[in-house]
Amino acid sequence: MSIWCEEYLLKGKKKANSVKKMKNLVRINSPEYPQLLKETKKPPDILYYKGEWDNTIFEKCLTVVGSRRMTKYGKEITERVVSEIAAAGITIVSGFMYGIDATAHKAALEGGGRTIAVMPCGIDVIHPEYQKDLYGEILENKGLIISEFESAHPPGIWTYPKRNKIMAGLSAATLVVEAGPKSGTLITAETAKMCKRRLFAVPGPLTSVLSQGTLQLIKEGADMVISAQEVIGAYDLKSHETSLSPASGRKSSDPARFSDLSVLERSIIKQLQREPMDIDALSRIAGVSSSRMGTTLSLMQIKGLLYKEEAKYYVK
C-alpha cells in the first residue's frame, strides 16, 4: 500500500470520528434513513439535515423538478398544481434552485404542505443566498433541508448530479414541469426512471424550448399531467379540491367580475384569455391608437382585471 493510500485512509478515519460527534445527521444503517432512498443504487452513507427529522415526512413524497429559466407558463402551472398536491398531504421535494424549484417550494408552503429542499452544497450553506427567506420558511413549516455534504462544502458542477440522485430517490414519483433539451432536469428524470419511480411531465407549447424536454419524456412514456388529480391519484389520496380548470383559470370565468365593461375592455379580455399579448399587438388587433389602448389597459389594471409581466398583459 502506498503512503498516499494510508494517508487517505487515515483522513477518512478522522473524518468518521468527527462525524460521529455531530448531531443532525442520519446514517444509512439507522432505521430513520428514508426507505425509498435506501433502495436506490449507492445511496449516500450520511444525510445531513436541518429542521425536525420526522419520518412521516418521507411517507408520501413527490419530487418536482424543472428549469431555472422557467417561463411564465411554467410558473403558473407549478403554482397551481403543486400547491394542490401539497394541500393533499404530499411532501414536495425539490432542489432549492431558483426557477421551478423555488416556485415548487413556495407553492407547497402556500398549499399548507411540507417540503424538503435537497441542497447541492454543504448543509450550512444557503445557495442561492438571496433565497434565505424561503430557506427559513421551509424550516418554519416543519420542512427539511437535506444534503449529503457536510458543513460549508461549496456547490460544484459535480455536486448537482449527486443532489439530483437524492431528489429522485426520495420520492415515489417525480414531476417534471419545464425542461430544455439536455438539461439537468432531464438527468434527474432519467435517474428517477432508473430507480423505477413513476414519472409525470407537464405538457407545454411546441414552440417553447423549455417544453422540448418534457414533451420528449411524455413521448417516451411519462404520464402527462393535465391536473393535480392525476398525481394525487397515484398516491391513493383524495384531494379536497376539484381539479384546475383549463387555461382561462377559475377566477376569470366568474361572470360578475366582467359585468359593466366597455366593448373595448371586453374584447381585450377575450384576446388575453386566449393568449397573453403586449400593448402594440393589442392596439393593432383592436384597431385603436396606442395612446387609447394604454389608457384602457392602465384603468383595467387599476380595477384589478389585468396584470402585466415581461411586457405582456394577462387576465387576473
Add this chain to the structure above:
Amino acid sequence: MLSKVPSASNLGLNTTSIDVEVNLADRGLPVFEIVGLPSKAVDESKERVRTAIKNSNIKFPDKRITVNLAPADIPKEGSFYDLPIAAGILAMTMQCELPGSSLFFGELSLDGTLRHTKGALLLALFARERGIKNIFVPKASANEATIIKGVNVYAIEDLNQLLAYFLGETKLVPAECRDVKDDEACSQAEFDMEEILGQEQAKRAMEISAGGGHNLFMTGSPGSGKTMLARALPGILPPLTEKESLEVTKVYSASGRIPPQGSLIKIRPVRAPHHTISAVGLIGGGTNPQPGEVSLAHRGVLFLDEFNEFPRSVLEALRQPMEDGYLTISRSRRRVDFPSRFILIASANPCPCGYLHHPAKTCICSRREIERYRKRVSGPMLDRIDLHIEVPVVDIKEFSDKQQTKLRETSAHIRTRVITARQAQTERFTGEGIHSNAEMKNKHIRKYCSLSKESRQMLLEAVRAFKLSARSYFKVIKVARTIADLDGSREITVSHLAEALQYRPKIQGGEI
C-alpha cells in the same frame, strides 16, 4: 513706440478682454518676444506673424519687438492673438492709426491670409455687451459673428487688405448676415416615424418625450428597433427658438464646431457617443475646459445606446447636469459653466446576451449575470428618467398587408402635435425660468397641474395598485401634463393620467 490693440479671449462661454501691447524698441537686438503667460500656441504666434507679414510683401521691422498680453497673470491659450499682434506691428511700422472701439481676433496663415478661428460668435456677443462698435475677424468666421446685431463685423481676408484699410486706401463694409440654407428639420432625421413597423407604444413615448422634454429609457432585445426609434426622434422635435438657437450656437462656437461660413444652428443637435466615452468626454473638462457631449446636446437629444455598458462613474457624473440644466467645470485655475439642458434617450438590452423574454431565442444569462447587469445603472439615475418603455421584438410577417401602412403616422404629422404642445408650455412657463413640462419642480406641479376630484381619486387608486413611490407619483402627473398638452387640453383628465401610468418605471429588482 507703443501700440495697444484690444482683443478678447474666450474661456468656456465667457469672454474676457485682453489688451495686446506691442512695443518696437529702436535699441537692442532685433528680437521678437511675447510675455504675459503665453502657451505654446501663443508663443509660436511669433513665427506665424513674422512669416505672414513677410509673405504679404510688407517689410518686417528689424527692431526689438516686445508683445505683452495684459492682464499678464492670466494664462493665454489659442491661436487668435495672431491678428492683434500683426495689427499692432503693422500700425507701428506703417505709422498709421488703429480704428477706435474695435476688437481684433483671428489666426494667421503663413501666406498672410486669415484662417477660420473658433469663438467668433462669443467675441461678437462680448463686443455688444461692452458697447464696442467694430470687430475684425477672419472672413471664414465672420458669418457666425454677424448673427449678433448692432456690431460691425469686418471680414478680413488677408493682411494686405487690413493694411490698405489702415492706410485709408480702401474702405471696408461690415459683413451682412447670410443665412445658411437650412433644410426642414424633418429631413435631418435618418428615418421617418412612418418607416418604423409596429412599435406603436414606443413611437407614442417618443412623441411624449419630444412634446415635454422628458427623458426616455427603452429596454428591448437586439433588433427590436431601439436605435432606429432614437434616430427618428429628431424628425419630430420642434424647431429651435431664436434664443435656444443662440445658446446652442454659442457652445458650438466655443468648441470650434461651427464650419467656415457657418451661421446660426437651427436644428436641434443629436449626440450619440459610444459607451467607451470617458467622464470628461461626456461632461466636459480639460485644463482649458471644453464642452462635453452633454453640452453639445444642449436643447437637443443625447442618445446613449447600450446604457448599461457605460461605466458607472460616467453615468453618475451625468446626474447633476441632467438635474440642473447646466454644469460647472472647476479646475484649480478656472471655473467654467456650460449649459446642459437635453433630452436623454437611453436604450439597453434586458440582459447581457439580450434575449431575455425573446419569443424565439433563448437567453443564456444566469440570474446573477442579469442582476449585475441591471445594477450598473443606479436607482437615482433611473429616477431622473420620466418615461420607461419596453420595446418588443417585431414580427415582420405581421406587416405585409398595406392596411397597416395607412395607420402609421408620418414624422411631420406627429411634429405638428409636438409643436402645439411646446407652444402651450412656452405660454404657461413665461417668467418661471423653465421651458418644458419635464423641468417642472414640485411647486410648478402644484401650480399648473391641478387635478379634478375624479382624477385625484383614480391616481390614488393607482398608487395603491402599482405601489407608486412619491417620486413616481409626481412623474406620472408631469407626463400626464404633456399628454394633455399634446391633446390640446387645458385640463388633465383621467384618461391622460391613465396613459401616463403606462410609462411609469418598473419596480427595481422585480421578477426577472
